[in-house]
Amino acid sequence: MGAAQAVPLLCRAERSAPVQVGHADVAGAVVPLPYAAARNEFPRAAGKVPNKEGVTPMLRSLTWALALAGAAFTAAPVAAQDGPLRLEITEGVIEPLPYAVPAFVAENAAAQQYAAEISRVVASDLSGTGLFREIPASAHIARVTSFDAPVGYADWKAVNAEALITGAVSVSGDRLTVKFRLYDIYSGQQLGEGLQFAATTASWRRMAHKVADAAYSRITGESGYFDSRVVFVAEAGPKDQRQKRLGVMDYDGANVQYLTDSSTIVLAPRFSPTGDRVLFTTFETGFPRIKLLNVASVTAQLLPETPGTMTFAPRFSPDGRQVVYSLEQGGNTDIWKMDLNTGQSVRLTNTPAIETGPSFSPDGSRIVFESDRSGTQQLYVMSATGGEPTRISFGEGRYGTPVWSPRGDLIAFTKQNQGRFHIGVMRTDGSEERLLTASFLDEGPTWAPNGRVIMFTRESAGAGGEPRLYSVDITGRNLKAVTTDGAASDPAWSPLLP
Amino acid sequence: MRLHSSALLLIGVLALAACNNPNRFGAGGAGGAGGPGGYGTDGIGSAGLGGANDPNSPAYFAQTVGDRVLFQVDQSTINPEARMILTGQGQWLASHPQYTAIIEGHADEQGTREYNLALGARRASAVQEFLVSQGVQPSRLRTVSYGKERPLQVCSDESCYAQNRRAVTVISVGAGS
Numbered sequence: 001m002g003a004a005q006a007v008p009l010l011c012r013a014e015r016s017a018p019v020q021v022g023h024a025d026v027a028g029a030v031v032p033l034p035y036a037a038a039r040n041e042f043p044r045a046a047g048k049v050p051n052k053e054g055v056t057p058m059l060r061s062l063t064w065a066l067a068l069a070g071a072a073f074t075a076a077p078v079a080a081q082d083g084p085l086r087l088e089i090t091e092g093v094i095e096p097l098p099y100a101v102p103a104f105v106a107e108n109a110a111a112q113q114y115a116a117e118i119s120r121v122v123a124s125d126l127s128g129t130g131l132f133r134e135i136p137a138s139a140h141i142a143r144v145t146s147f148d149a150p151v152g153y154a155d156w157k158a159v160n161a162e163a164l165i166t167g168a169v170s171v172s173g174d175r176l177t178v179k180f181r182l183y184d185i186y187s188g189q190q191l192g193e194g195l196q197f198a199a200t201t202a203s204w205r206r207m208a209h210k211v212a213d214a215a216y217s218r219i220t221g222e223s224g225y226f227d228s229r230v231v232f233v234a235e236a237g238p239k240d241q242r243q244k245r246l247g248v249m250d251y252d253g254a255n256v257q258y259l260t261d262s263s264t265i266v267l268a269p270r271f272s273p274t275g276d277r278v279l280f281t282t283f284e285t286g287f288p289r290i291k292l293l294n295v296a297s298v299t300a301q302l303l304p305e306t307p308g309t310m311t312f313a314p315r316f317s318p319d320g321r322q323v324v325y326s327l328e329q330g331g332n333t334d335i336w337k338m339d340l341n342t343g344q345s346v347r348l349t350n351t352p353a354i355e356t357g358p359s360f361s362p363d364g365s366r367i368v369f370e371s372d373r374s375g376t377q378q379l380y381v382m383s384a385t386g387g388e389p390t391r392i393s394f395g396e397g398r399y400g401t402p403v404w405s406p407r408g409d410l411i412a413f414t415k416q417n418q419g420r421f422h423i424g425v426m427r428t429d430g431s432e433e434r435l436l437t438a439s440f441l442d443e444g445p446t447w448a449p450n451g452r453v454i455m456f457t458r459e460s461a462g463a464g465g466e467p468r469l470y471s472v473d474i475t476g477r478n479l480k481a482v483t484t485d486g487a488a489s490d491p492a493w494s495p496l497l498p
Numbered sequence: 499m500r501l502h503s504s505a506l507l508l509i510g511v512l513a514l515a516a517c518n519n520p521n522r523f524g525a526g527g528a529g530g531a532g533g534p535g536g537y538g539t540d541g542i543g544s545a546g547l548g549g550a551n552d553p554n555s556p557a558y559f560a561q562t563v564g565d566r567v568l569f570q571v572d573q574s575t576i577n578p579e580a581r582m583i584l585t586g587q588g589q590w591l592a593s594h595p596q597y598t599a600i601i602e603g604h605a606d607e608q609g610t611r612e613y614n615l616a617l618g619a620r621r622a623s624a625v626q627e628f629l630v631s632q633g634v635q636p637s638r639l640r641t642v643s644y645g646k647e648r649p650l651q652v653c654s655d656e657s658c659y660a661q662n663r664r665a666v667t668v669i670s671v672g673a674g675s
Contacts, residue, residue, distance in 0.1 A: 239652040265647050267611060286600075287642050288615060310619055310643060313612040326616065328643070331574070331623025333616035354616040370613065376572075377613055400610040414610050440654070443610050459607075461654035490611070 085163055085184035085191055085219055096133035097219065098160050099126065102144045103137070104167035104178070114176060114201065115169040118208040122165060122180075124252065125212035125226040129453075130478030132219075135161050147179060153188045161185050165215055176201045180211045182218055192218045205254060206497070213496070225448040226251060229494040230455065231269040231278050231295075234258065235467060235487035244489075246280060248295065251448075251493065253469075253483035259298055268313065268444070268490045269293075272320045275494040279314040279323060288312045290325055292340070304343040311336075313356045317384075318364045324348070324384075326356040335369055337384075348386035359403045359411075360384065361428070368392070368402040368411055368428070379413060381428065392430030401444050404428070406495075407451035410474065414443040414456075423456050425474055436476040440465075444489070449496040455482065457489040554594060556669035563590050566666040567625060571608070571659075574620035576628055584625060587667055588632025595638075601625045602666045603643040604650075606659035611645060618643030618665075625665040 101123045106115035126132040142155035147168035156164050167180035181194040195214055197207045206227055213224025234247040234256075243262035246269050249255055259278070260266055267288075269280035278293045285302070288310045293300035303323065305311050314325040323338045327345075333354045338345040349355045353373035360367055361384075368381050374391070377398040382389035393399040397417025404411055408428070415422040415435060421442040426433040441459040448454070452474055458481075459467040466487035472479040482491075549555035550562060559565060564587070567580035576584065591599065603622030605614035622641035630636050651658035 240649050242647070265644075267615075267647070283644075308640070310615070312615050326612065328616060328619045331620045331627075331641070333619060354613060354620070356612045356616050357610070372613075377610075400613050416609070419608075441607065463652040463654075465652075465654060 085187065086221065096127075096131055097162055098133050098135050099163035099165065100135045100140060100156060100159070100161040101126070101165040101167075102140060102142075104169050104180075105144060105147050107147075107168050107170035108172075110171035111169040111176075114171060114204050115167075118169060118178060118204060118211070119165075119167060121205055121208035122167070122212045122215070125209060126216060128252065128480075129216070130473065131216075132163075135159050147181075151183050153183070153185055156183075156185045163191070163215070163219060165211070167211060171201060174200050174202070176204055176207065178204075178207045178211060180214070182215050205250060209250070222452060223450045223496065225450045225453060225493075225496060227497045228449050229271075229275065229497070230446075230469075230482075230491050231259070231271055231280075231494070232469060232484075232488050232492070233266060233269065233490040234484070235489055236262065239463060239465060246278070246293075247488070248278075249484070256485065259293060259295070260300075268492075270315050270492045271494045272316045273318055273495060274320060275497060277316075277320070278492075279316060281312040281314070290314045290323070292323075303338060303340075304345075313358065315359050317360050318362055324358040324360060324367055326358070335367070346386070348382065349389075357401045361404045362406055362408045366428075368404055370400045370402060377416075379411065379430070392426070392428070393433075394430060395433055403445055403447060405447050405451040406449060410451070412445035412447060412454050414445065423454060423472065425454075434476065436472050436474065437470070437479060441467075442470075444491070446491050446493045448493055453478075455491045455493060457491065459489070556597065559587070559590050559594075559667075559669050563587055565668065566664045568660060569621055569663040569665070571606075571663065572617065574617070574624045576624055581628070584628045585632060588629050588634055591629065591634045591638065592632070597669050597671060598638045598640075599629075600668045600670060601629075601639060601641045602648075602668060603641065604648060604662055604664050604666070605646045606662040607646045607649060607654065608659065609646060611647075615643050615645035618645045621663075621665045625667065629667075 101119050104115040104119045106112040123134045127134045139159050141158055142152045144166050147166060151164065151166070162185055164183040164185055165180060166183070167178060170177045175198065177196060177198045179194060179196045182191045183189070184191045197210050199207060209227035212226045216222070216224040216226070228251045229248055230251050231246060231248045233244050235242050235244055237243045244266050245262045246259040246266050247256050248259055249257070265283040267281040269278045271278055276295055278295055280291055280293065281288050282291050289305055290303045290311045291300045292303055303311070306329070308329065310328040312326050314323050316323060321340055323340060325336055325338065326333050327336045332352055333356055334347060334351070335349045335355045335358045336345045336347050348367070349371070351371070351373050353371045355369055355371045358367050358369040365384055366381055367384050368379060370377050371380050372378070377400045378391055379393040379399045379402045380389035380391050393413070397415050399413050399415050401414040402411050410425045411428055412423065412425050415424050420438050421440065422435040423437045423442050423445050424433055424435040436454065437456070439458055440461045443457050445454045445456045453471055454474060455469055455471045457467045458470045459465055467489035469482040469484060469488045469491050470479060471482055549557040552558055564583040567576065567583050569575070591597065601622040603618030603620065605617045609617065619641065622643055626639050626641050629639060649658070649662045650664065651661045
């Protein structure tokens with residue numbers, strides 16, 4: 001997984017007790033900065049805001065769009081409430097939250113390039129969600145030249161910023177240290193404590209993603225998803241001789257690394273729950289078989305198989321110890337489950353129908369899959385030990401490639417109806433189906449680690465048609481292409497990196 | 499990679515056939531429609547096609563007997579036309595016991611990737627069962643599905659889709675694989 005993985009960063013340090021900055025310059029350390037003691041340190045701002053407004057500092061409430069998993073699809077707008085800077089991600093976006101992220105302060109000469117680029121990646125992450133709108137540097141009144149200098153809240157308020165992210169970067173040898181703080185401009189307070197990330201310079205994008213994740217998380221109350229990777233199939237060549245190889249990249253398309261060559265067809269890679277392994281289907285023996293790849297060492301092994309069968313559509317169990325997959329024998333495809341330690345498989349379905357696309361619920365107790373036992377592809381949920389499944393899809397058309405949300409509340413799927421393909425979501429009992437996209441060919445959804453965004457394959461029609469990766473919010477908003485060098489398909493999102 | 503080595507062997511056989519049978523159509527003249535359509539035979543040039551005049555050659559099997567059958571949307575039923583072709587395939591295989599075959603199932607692009615893999619397998623298996631019912635030893639036949647990964651025609655309308663919903667019997671050399 002490249003340099004970023006070599007130096008894993010510890011996250012979630014927000015929960016631990018504040019530590020002196022001086023202790024922070026340790027490989028992989030994330031340390032809360034000493035609290036800036038906002039009220040004492042920023043008397044100018046703290047005094048000005050209420051005076052200007054004639055009211056106690058109070059944050060304008062923000063109602064946000066995006067069906068939150070738990071509260072997904074509640075049509076009623078969330079009641080505006082006064083309080084700290086908080087983006088309620090609910091139905092019906094009003095407008096993106098304006099924020100400013102001035103270029104991070106370079107604390108030494110070697111940090112200059114990183115400081116500028118890190119703040120750009122932070123902005124790209126936040127604005128890329130569609131939930132935030134950056135106020136461009138050209139509009140800024142204030143200049144942040146020192147990380148610890150008091151924040152001029154009035155100057156930021158004057159340009160309509162509601163959140164401000166400041167940061168500082170220092171470089172010593174190949175060590176890069178990033179500090180950041182998040183400010184709530186309307187209340188004139190720092191939001192949460194400052195954080196410091198330290199790692200190698202090669203991991204600079206990951207540190208930027210961690211800053212953005214922390215800011216996103218503090219403002220929305222949701223966990224972030226920027227410090228994550230996507231494994232996918234990179235495609236090249238004409239449609240009838242397409243060459244395919246596995247690639248892995250940052251969630252935003254940067255830092256691509258290829259994991260296989262193009263000598264054989266590879267399909268549908270899936271990350272393990274810890275992101276260290278990938279399951280995929282390969283034709284390297286001439287027949288579809290499942291391979292397990294170690295991402296760090298880029299070594300892979302075929303899973304055991306009964307001769308004369310085809311195996312495909314693998315997915316890990318939430319504990320990473322089992323693989324649920326499809327096995328075809330004599331033209332009939334059923335769902336099986338393999339214990340990765342023993343290599344032993346048990347059969348979970350046994351019908352003459354095509355049964356494929358299995359995906360575990362996050363608690364490991366159930367499996368959603370597709371079956372054409374009714375005559376067309378539909379979605380079913382069964383116990384993770386097999387047994388009689390319950391059909392959950394009943395709308396018009398065909399349903400396939402179901403994937404259980406990491407939050408457990410929704411199932412994403414591909415739907416075919418009247419010659420069009422859609423990515424959609426429904427509750428796990430099949431209710432409240434919503435289609436998020438429509439095109440000539442959309443398929444294969446994968447969930448962002450926080451269950452708010454779905455990435456999928458969109459293929460264009462015709463002889464020159466080719467697939468690209470797209471992402472969309474679970475509200476159906478913010479549909480956009482993911483930047484890749486060339487054609488790409490079958491994305492699978494990693495968990496949030498450690 | 500079994501498929502590739504089979505294909506290489508086949509190239510050798512076809513090249514030999516071309517030497518033994520002067521190509522009355524001129525070099526490459528028999529190329530084009532009706533040529534080997536299996537993915538496993540990709541890369542076999544028109545040099546081998548002269549062998550199509552030799553009833554004992556895989557090229558004859560591919561072109562004259564017919565190496566492929568087509569299917570309706572989302573179906574794996576052997577229709578009457580396919581039945582005729584497969585009857586011919588069964589007879590040829592019965593009289594050429596030195597060959598084995600891999601039956602490749604394919605689907606058009608109107609379907610999800612994994613379902614199409616399973617659908618291609620159904621089609622390949624339907625052909626296998628028919629050939630076995632014609633007396634071909636099961637050990638001489640293997641099936642594989644490419645799903646929608648290897649379309650023969652690349653347009654996105656029914657004229658191409660109909661050609662892509664196919665099962666192709668690819669002849670290879672050697673007893674049982």
